[in-house]
Amino acid sequence: MRRIPQVSGWDQSLAFLADPYRFIARNCRQLRSEVVQARLLLRQTLCFTGPRAAELFYNESLFCRAGAAPEPLRATLFGKGGVQGLDGAAHRRRKALFMRVLAPEQVAALVRQVSHEWEHELARWAEQPRVPLYAALHPMLTRAVCHWAGVPLAPAQVALRTRELVALFDQATGPPLSHLHSRLARMALESWLAHLLAEARAGRVELPEGSAAEAVALHRDEDGKVLRPRIAAVELINLLRPTVAVSVFITQAAHALHMAPQCREPLSDSLAGGDMRYAQAFVQEVRRWYPFFPAVAARVRHDFEWQGYHFSRGELALLDLYGTNHDPRSWDDADEFRPQRFLARKPGAYDFIPQGGAEPHAHHRCPGEGVAIALMMLSLDWLLHRMRCEVPQQDLSLDMSRLPALPRDGLLISGVQALS
Numbered sequence: 166m167r168r169i170p171q172v173s174g175w176d177q178s179l180a181f182l183a184d185p186y187r188f189i190a191r192n193c194r195q196l197r198s199e200v201v202q203a204r205l206l207l208r209q210t211l212c213f214t215g216p217r218a219a220e221l222f223y224n225e226s227l228f229c230r231a232g233a234a235p236e237p238l239r240a241t242l243f244g245k246g247g248v249q250g251l252d253g254a255a256h257r258r259r260k261a262l263f264m265r266v267l268a269p270e271q272v273a274a275l276v277r278q279v280s281h282e283w284e285h286e287l288a289r290w291a292e293q294p295r296v297p298l299y300a301a302l303h304p305m306l307t308r309a310v311c312h313w314a315g316v317p318l319a320p321a322q323v324a325l326r327t328r329e330l331v332a333l334f335d336q337a338t339g340p341p342l343s344h345l346h347s348r349l350a351r352m353a354l355e356s357w358l359a360h361l362l363a364e365a366r367a368g369r370v371e372l373p374e375g376s377a378a379e380a381v382a383l384h385r386d387e388d389g390k391v392l393r394p395r396i397a398a399v400e401l402i403n404l405l406r407p408t409v410a411v412s413v414f415i416t417q418a419a420h421a422l423h424m425a426p427q428c429r430e431p432l433s434d435s436l437a438g439g440d441m442r443y444a445q446a447f448v449q450e451v452r453r454w455y456p457f458f459p460a461v462a463a464r465v466r467h468d469f470e471w472q473g474y475h476f477s478r479g480e481l482a483l484l485d486l487y488g489t490n491h492d493p494r495s496w497d498d499a500d501e502f503r504p505q506r507f508l509a510r511k512p513g514a515y516d517f518i519p520q521g522g523a524e525p526h527a528h529h530r531c532p533g534e535g536v537a538i539a540l541m542m543l544s545l546d547w548l549l550h551r552m553r554c555e556v557p558q559q560d561l562s563l564d565m566s567r568l569p570a571l572p573r574d575g576l577l578i579s580g581v582q583a584l585s
């Protein structure tokens with residue numbers, strides 16, 4: 166049996182945090198293996214990269230999710246008791262709720278709501294000398310997704326709930342004070358939504374019929390029981406938080422538009438002309454090229470062998486999402502931003518995994534890809550056809566040590582003008 170190559174040094178947590186997107190692929194390349202062992206947060210961790218490793222990782226007879234995500238992420242980004250930590254039949258049952266709530270017609274309704282918000286916000290942006298696009302998207306996405314989900318949100322609450330939702334994905338892995346803020350934000354959001362769902366079940370609050378909030382309130386797990394209010398709140402947040410996080414992809418798409426001006430014309434023609442193939446390809450390339458989630462975590466379900474290596478039950482494993490999306494075995498000139506690559510090929514289930522791999526109904530792959538893609542398309546249409554703006558002098562480099570990685574100045578735009 167071969168020994169799994171070990172990254173040198175006593176603990177690699179600092180090296181991982183300094184370069185979270187490239188850590189796994191770089192070490193796998195140096196050690197010439199699709200899997201290496203690293204000591205992260207004082208735990209030996211298997212680090213997998215590439216399409217073959219992704220296929221292995223999504224084999225649920227070999228890997229499970231229960232207890233895989235580190236506590237600091239469960240207390241912030243994910244929440245405890247949600248779909249991310251379930252396995253087998255319990256997972257599929259809970260996942261069906263998300264697949265139902267995120268069916269194409271529901272996504273279309275969310276897109277309409279976000280479009281309405283773009284219209285509303287542009288008038289305000291036009292009055293400001295400079296608008297930080299990333300931050301400016303947050304309140305509009307919060308308002309849109311709460312309205313869409315059937316979660317009542319008074320105007321006076323928008324700023325607070327926006328800050329809390331953003332803290333879950335933008336501050337979870339930051340320095341201690343930011344992390345603490347993220348923990349407190351989760352507690353506040355869960356209390357708010359658990360109360361709302363409990364009141365709705367008691368008949369004291371009416372949730373809109375057919376809304377996501379109603380679906381979560383009424384959902385029954387395999388045992389036939391509705392979810393405990395706190396867990397129901399976790400699942401409702403699993404719809405609100407990532408929709409606000411699409412601000413990351415929208416900002417990255419706007420960044421790409423600026424950095425790759427040769428894409429402007431074909432993109433504009435595609436969005437205007439009804440042949441959406443180039444626009445689709447552009448959005449896919451943004452999702453492939455830009456860093457968002459570095460990795461996902463699982464645990465070895467029982468002992469097995471792969472490529473001459475032995476894996477033991479309980480070991481913690483990470484699958485490299487960013488590195489797999491940039492793996493030269495799957496992608497020519499992987500580090501070049503080239504939307505045309507997606508005109509010539511369909512993304513596979515294991516080589517293109519910005520939101521996870523395999524299949525969303527049966528596996529942990531993200532159920533929100535349709536939302537992310539549709540909101541990126543909508544926003545590109547607004548940026549190209551329904552408004553005018555400039556990109557003033559600023560630091561446009563991506564901060565690769567930040568999670569999620571963004572242009573350092575948050576992508577400032579100026580001279581915003583709505584086009585009628």
Ligand code: HEM
Nearest residue numbers: 248249403404407408410411461520521529530531533536
């Ligand atoms: C903003 C862009 C998004 C990114 C980069 C993203 C990324 C991911 C990733 C990497 C996973 C984990 C896959 C795995 O564990 O194998 C995931 C899971 C999930 N995502 Fe997303 N996602 C995004 C948007 C969304 C949206 C818009 C929604 C819902 C409205 C959503 C809901 C979920 C849920 C509920 C899960 C857990 C699925 C499960 O465990 O079965 N995500 N996402």
